Each structure stands twice: as structure tokens, then as C-alpha cells.
Amino acid sequence: MNVALQQLIEALRQELQQYGEMLALLEQQQDGVLHRRAEQLLQTVDAIQAQARVLQQAREHRETCRGALARALGLSESVGLSDLIPHLPAEYRPLLEALIQENNDLLVRVQQRARQNHLLLHRAVELMQKLIAACLPGSTPQTYNGQGQVPSAQPWPTSTLLNAIG
Numbered sequence: 001m002n003v004a005l006q007q008l009i010e011a012l013r014q015e016l017q018q019y020g021e022m023l024a025l026l027e028q029q030q031d032g033v034l035h036r037r038a039e040q041l042l043q044t045v046d047a048i049q050a051q052a053r054v055l056q057q058a059r060e061h062r063e064t065c066r067g068a069l070a071r072a073l074g075l076s077e078s079v080g081l082s083d084l085i086p087h088l089p090a091e092y093r094p095l096l097e098a099l100i101q102e103n104n105d106l107l108v109r110v111q112q113r114a115r116q117n118h119l120l121l122h123r124a125v126e127l128m129q130k131l132i133a134a135c136l137p138g139s140t141p142q143t144y145n146g147q148g149q150v151p152s153a154q155p156w157p158t159s160t161l162l163n164a165i166g
Contacts, residue, residue, distance in 0.1 A: 004069040005092060011062040012099040018058040019106040022051050026113040033120045 025048050032041035067077040073087045085093050
């Protein structure tokens with residue numbers, strides 16, 4: 001049981017570290033949007049996608065460790081993380097409770113920052129669409145509609161494009 005418990009503790013620490021890395025990347029992305037740093041923004045998109053994969057692996061590993069500890073304690077593998085705590089030695093309970101709480105708190109912060117960034121990026125796209133519409137009257141931006149489909153493409157009139165450029 002001690003080995004399984006130590007592995008779970010380490011898995012929770014790794015997960016916490018990965019959430020922290022994701023939060024840092026999301027803050028970097030937000031900085032790129034707010035300060036109009038397109039190159040930084042492009043780099044963070046790739047980094048965020050890679051970090052999301054690493055974070056998913058950390059969560060899966062934590063779940064594997066949780067299941068192993070549950071088995072070692074003679075409990076069902078499907079028992080939740082918080083439900084394991086009463087079955088652990090008293091000296092480990094505060095540590096696990098703290099790690100679980102920190103992970104949950106950081107997850108909430110990551111979700112909030114991701115939502116903020118989504119709204120910022122959505123607003124930036126809206127502004128670019130308005131700019132394009134102002135520069136190229138009669139053109140329709142190629143974005144997804146409410147049904148998740150891109151409307152059929154309409155070529156930009158060459159004369160309007162040349163007039164807009166000057």
C-alpha cells in the first residue's frame with residue numbers, strides 16, 4: 001500500500017505541475033493577444049495544444065495510481081479520490097487533501113483563463129471581420145455559421161479590392 005500511496009502522491013504533484021504550466025501558457029497567450037504580438041500568439045497555440053496532451057497524460061496516470069491504491073486498500077477501483085482519504089493512514093490525509101484541493105483550485109483557474117482567452121480571441125476575430133468588411137464592401141468573411149458549416153465562398157471583386165488598396 002505504501003508504494004501505491006507514494007505513487008499517487010507523486011502523480012498528484014505532477015498533475016499540479018502540469019496545471020501550473022498550462023496556466024503559465026494561457027497567461028502568455030493572453031499577453032500576446034493584449035499586446036498584439038502575433039508571433040508569440042502563434043507559438044503559444046502550439047505550446048498549449050502540446051501541454052493539453054501532457055496534462056491529459058498526467059491525469060490518466062493519476063487515475064491509474066488512484067485505482068492501484070484503491071485495489072491495495074481492498075476497495076473498488078472506481079472509488080473516488082476523496083473517498084480513499086478516510087482509508088489512509090492519518091499522517092497522509094492532510095497531504096492528500098491539500099494536493100487534491102490545490103489541483104482543483106488550479107483547474108478552476110486554468111478553466112477561467114481559457115474562457116477569458118477564448119473571449120479575447122473571439123473578439124479579435126470579430127474586429128478583423130469588421131475590418132475586412134469595411135475594406136472590401138460586399139464581401140462575406142469565411143467563418144462557421146450556427147450549424148457549424150462554412151458558407152459557400154464568394155470571390156472578392158477585384159475592382160473593390162484594388163480600390164480598397166489604393
